[in-house]
Amino acid sequence: MEAFDQVLEQYTPMINSVLKRAKVYKNHEYYRHCATIALWEAWRKYDPVHGPFAPFAYRYMLTTIYREMTKENHYEEHYASYEKETHQL
Template sequence: MDYEQVLEQYRPMISAIIRDFNIYKDFEDYEQIAMLALWKATQIYDEERGAFSSIAYTLMKRAVGDALRKNIQAAKQTPVESDTLQHLTESSTDENETLEWLILIFEKLSPEERKLSHMYWIEEIPNEELAERFQISYDGVTKRKYRLLTKLKKIASSIQKNET
């Protein structure tokens, strides 16, 4: 099966799949994902397994959907973390004052919370490795980080109230 011919034939299907997910931003990125899935379909296609169009459609739809879910999940997590860190440090323009303020905040954390904070923000260790080091699941790491961020916000807020 010649991929170039298949690609030309299935371009309308690729566009339809992307439109089904209401994707308009980063259209080209998702188009590439669908094209890669189409190529994979040409590699694994077996006439005994059914029509090529249904296999191609399934693989492309699944690939685009998975990529979209990953991007949505990443978008949900990133702003919370970066907003919190910005919130924690924006109260002062003086580096020494900011450092003292951060020390006050981190003194209120448990040793395990300090360790997680350091490993995540300073050492920039990814969640997968944190899960291994803490011997918990990936979801457990994300839940701990969420609770830690919530706690950091509360501590920062209470320190700011006490300073004013």
């Protein structure tokens, strides 16, 4: 199997596609990093017996991005900071 540097170079357009499909509009670099890590994990776990690598990697990255978005939304809903109101008398 080829080195991960070559895989990353080959699948960078797919990372862009995954981010577009997931409609990432904020924290773009964070989600790009998550997708890159997911690609690496998919590359490590891939078994050629189960089919081609591209669909496996795409689904793995998309699922990872959706999980991260869910975690982020949950955090924002439950742990959002707010400032104390100051009242002038």
